[in-house]
Amino acid sequence: MNFQHYNELGINFRRFLHIHPELGREEHVTSDYCQLQFKKLGYKITPCFETGFYADLYVSPTLPTIAFRADMDALPADEKPGVVVCSQNPGAAHLCGHDLHMAIGLTAAAIMADHRRYLTANVRFLFQPSEEMFRGGAESMIAEGCLEGVSQVFGLHNDPQIDCGKIAIRHGVMSSNGDQYKLSIEGKSSHAAAPHLGLDALSESVRLLNAFKAIVTDHIDPNKTALISTCMLKAGEAPNILARSAVIEGSIRSFDTAVQKTLKEHFMAEIETTERHGFTTSLEMMGYPAIENHDGETDRVITAASSILGSENILTDYPPMVGSEDFSYFIKQTPGAFFFLGSGDHANGISNPLHSNPFITNEACILIGARIFAKLAGI
Incomplete structure (x- = not known):
């Protein structure tokens, strides 16, 4: 398959979202924009907890449903000018890369919609508000039914201290x-x-x-x-x-x-x-609580990512993140796995930690994350 079109699409998604960041439970423009992209692709949208929603692509009632999560909120900060694009909303900035996560979800959704005949599962994208600052949206989305009928759930977080083209994943504990x-x-x-x-x-x-x-x-x-x-x-x-x-x-x-x-x-x-x-x-x-990966789903991510990146680029001994993530609630409810997607480029000086200001990333990671998600769905 030729993925060049999806690379450009993902970068465009990310740049729009980076320019228009919004704080937790205030992601109105963000949510409207993402919902519009899903509707264009033929997904069914279900509002879920304030600005959150989930988007479904049904293939067959006999197939399981797997879910992929993206967090939508930005951090409360005025962004310093970056290399490519900069926040235009005073007091809000995507310094944790949630714009990347949404762009990955939207790009994966486009790949899946265009190649739905290859899907081995129905797919659901969970676009979650308010992950930052322990005001989490995951629990509330679950309470409103976002995981009903879901057999597996997968998530990722970009990590600019890992080079683009690599991922880190481990069985068991992934965060504190x-x-x-x-x-x-x-x-x-x-x-x-x-x-x-x-x-x-x-x-x-x-x-x-x-x-x-x-x-x-x-x-x-x-x-x-x-x-x-x-x-x-x-x-x-x-x-x-x-x-x-x-x-x-x-x-x-x-x-x-x-x-x-x-x-x-x-x-x-x-x-x-x-x-x-x-x-x-x-x-x-x-x-x-800590994210604790399930063994079977972890192995699925390793297999999918290895087929795209090569097994030598799958870091299975990378230490857990000392930070915390409310994806943990999804994975406590439903079997799943979470991994860190390399978004850095040490050779060109891109290795700033999360929450750096400005937040600089290698946008090539968007297509990589989207392709891993698509591979997990059978493509």
């Missing part, structure tokens, strides 16, 4: 358990010259920050991966007033469910200590 927290601490302000009359929320925040770090060293097997990262601390109103309130935000991550439970138990114990010190606290915590 990840919980994001926001802890508000309320104390009592006083003049800095009379600290004994106040309750210093800033000092207590610093105590907690150090205590959280000590949880990993004091309670977790050093052979296990574990992180508690405090990334934001806001406190204080003036240089001569003790901070009445403070807010700290961060994340808790591990690959092992038991380790994650231990981290969170000691985390909560430290907050209880803060309350015994006289402070009032309020905690918000949200997170995603």
Whole structure:
């Protein structure tokens, strides 16, 4: 088959989507554009959870249905000018490559529609809102029925630190358990010259920050991966007033469910200590479980990708992602597999990590991802 037409198509999809990024649950232009492309290809569209939807191409009622997921949301950032295209929406930018993921899905959908006689399954594309910042859309889409009748589900994430033309996949764990927290601490302000009359929320925040770090060293097997990262601390109103309130935000991550439970138990114990010190606290915590690939579906991806890229370009010993992904909910519900698609080009200086600003990628990865999806569907 000659795929040159699909290469150009995929790049055009990606550039439009990159120029028009939208934040989670605000992906109105994004969703409308993607739905229009699917309708042109003859897919049936079903709205699913706010701006989300799924698109079906039916071949036969006797065949199974396999699903492919793409996330649609951008990150809250003003993008610096890149090499090819740049966000035109202030405050939103595709710095994680979700524009690539949608372009891959749309390109795969075009290949499948044009060659539907070769399909060995009915296909469904899940276009999901709000993957970033633990506001995930996967659980809500599942609750609204996006996986009904689906026998297998597949997903990917681009990785610019892997060269284009390679993928990374492994049996079992592919990402961490990840919980994001926001802890508000309320104390009592006083003049800095009379600290004994106040309750210093800033000092207590610093105590907690150090205590959280000590949880990993004091309670977790050093052979296990574990992180508690405090990334934001806001406190204080003036240089001569003790901070009445403070807010700290961060994340808790591990690959092992038991380790994650231990981290969170000691985390909560430290907050209880803060309350015994006289402070009032309020905690918000949200997170995603680890992605755990199923063996049979993992082998299917390896076989499909090997036929396109060669087995030497399939990295099966690549370490799991320490970040988190709500594709984990799809794969807990339905057998499936998730892989990292190389989108970098080290020879030409393209190896920036995800969330870099600007986000630079090798657009040739779009067709590769689309062809792997199409191969999984029988083409």
